[in-house]
Amino acid sequence: MVGITERKKAGKELQAAYEQLAADNEELRARYDILKVSQQRIQKSEQDYRSIIENMQDAFYRTDLQGNLVMVSSSFTKVFGYSGDGEVLGKNFHDTFYINPKDCEEFFMQLGISGEVKEHRIALRRKDGSTVVVSATSHFFSDETGKPAGVEGILRYMRDAVGAEEALLRANKKLSLLTGITRHDINNQLVVLNGYVGLLQTTIPDPAYKEYFSRITKASSQIAAMIRFTSEYEKIGTGSPVWQDLATVLDRAETGILPGQVSLWNELAAGTEVYADPLIVKVFFNLLDNSLRHGQRVTEIQVSSHRSGEDLVVVWEDNGVGIPAKDKERIFERGFGKNTGLGMFLAREILSLTGITISETGDPGNGARFEMVVPTGMWREGGESRNVK
Structure with a gap:
């Protein structure tokens, strides 16, 4: 009797456990279905989100x-x-x-x-x-x-901004064409003027007129210098700034014009680039011209660079006579100097287009030293140091 009772009790417990298991299984199925629907919704939401992102x-x-x-x-x-x-x-x-x-x-x-x-x-x-x-x-x-x-x-x-920029470029091209033709015509008239002055000097050798002829010739030369200035200044900013390798730019600037008795040490790191106007090559050309013309005794020029905080400092220095203290800032003024007075003025203008500054920091009598400070974001590097004579 005891055995039968225990079996009946165990059977009931087993039945109850089975029924509980079935109920749990049904609940799990329901939860799985809910989870599956939720997962599908999440996937659909992600697909919709990605579709919006990809097609916007x-x-x-x-x-x-x-x-x-x-x-x-x-x-x-x-x-x-x-x-x-x-x-x-x-x-x-x-x-x-x-x-x-x-x-x-x-x-x-x-x-x-x-x-x-x-x-x-x-x-x-x-x-x-x-x-x-x-x-x-x-x-x-x-x-x-x-x-x-x-x-x-x-x-x-900003397509409108780009359209306006393109319109401005077209207008600049037309203006450049007009000014180019005007410069050409003025130069032709100056040639004629100078020719007549030469004839008059031969025809009228009277010393009383010599001063007048001299003034006419000087005025003609000044007009010609103004025309050259407008030609050079017009080019600044017409091309969009681009990344340029400094060492390569310096090589281009000195090729074919460096005298044999002058050594130029290019110690700029290969791969160091600056974001600047395409005319930056003229900056180095003018610095070289300045050293050769005014350094008097220049035999060596050194170009190097170093970091100053987040900025890059490019240094141009020679072993000439240097720049007098009173002229350190004036050399960047238009018209200052013994020749056209345009070189260093144009150099500063070209560099300023992308926030690069230039100043003369040398000691008078111990050579000229120009420092160009390239702000962070306007330079990048990716090579080993380079030293070429």
């Missing part, structure tokens, strides 16, 4: 708190000239795309104050070094705990 016209980006890109849209890579997101993910947005460091500072100042930036117009750098103007709308985004995780936003390509 504006360039979407997301960075971590250090400014490193963690997500970009296809339009982002197209706007900036990259073949795919693999080329940009992990790059630092500030170092890679900002042209002017002040724009970056202003952007994050606004972002820090209000947590967002709306329609902030900035000029950024494409892969090929060209400039693209965008309108940035960005904000901080948070992680699952609510803490700031980075910055995300959209960059709207």
Whole structure:
């Protein structure tokens, strides 16, 4: 009897356990179905989100708190000239795309104050070094705990700005053509004028007229100098700034004009590039011309560079007579000097287009020393030091 009772009791317990297991299994199935539906919704949401990001016209980006890109849209890579997101993910947005460091500072100042930036117009750098103007709308985004995780936003390509820039380029070309023709005509008339002055000097050898002829000739020379100045100055800023290897630029500047008795030591690091006007080669040409013309006893010129904080300092120095203290700033004025007085003026103008400054810091009597300070963001490096005689 005891055995039968125990078996019946065990059977009931087994039945109850089975029924509980079936109920638990049914609940698990229900939860699984709910989880599956939820997962499908999440996947659909992610697909929709990715589709929106990939097909939006504006360039979407997301960075971590250090400014490193963690997500970009296809339009982002197209706007900036990259073949795919693999080329940009992990790059630092500030170092890679900002042209002017002040724009970056202003952007994050606004972002820090209000947590967002709306329609902030900035000029950024494409892969090929060209400039693209965008309108940035960005904000901080948070992680699952609510803490700031980075910055995300959209960059709207300013097509109107580009159209206006192209219109300006066309207008500049027309103006350049007109001024070129005008300069040509004026130069022709100066040739005629100088020819007649020469004839008059031969026809009228009277010393009483010598001073008048001298004044006419001097005025003609000044007009010719003004024409040359307009020709040189007109070229500044007509080409977009580009990345240029400093050592290569210096080689181009001194090729064919360096006298045999003068040694030029190019100690610029190979691969050090600056973002500057294409005419930067004329800066080095004018520095060389200045050393050869005014150094009097120059036999050596040394060009080097070093860091100063985040800036790059490019140094040009020779072993000539140097620059008098009273003339250190005046040499950059238009018209100052024994010749045209344009060389160093144009050099400063060319460099200033991308925020590069130039000053003379040498000791009078111990050679000229020019320092060009390239601000952060306007230079980059990627090679070993180079020393060529």
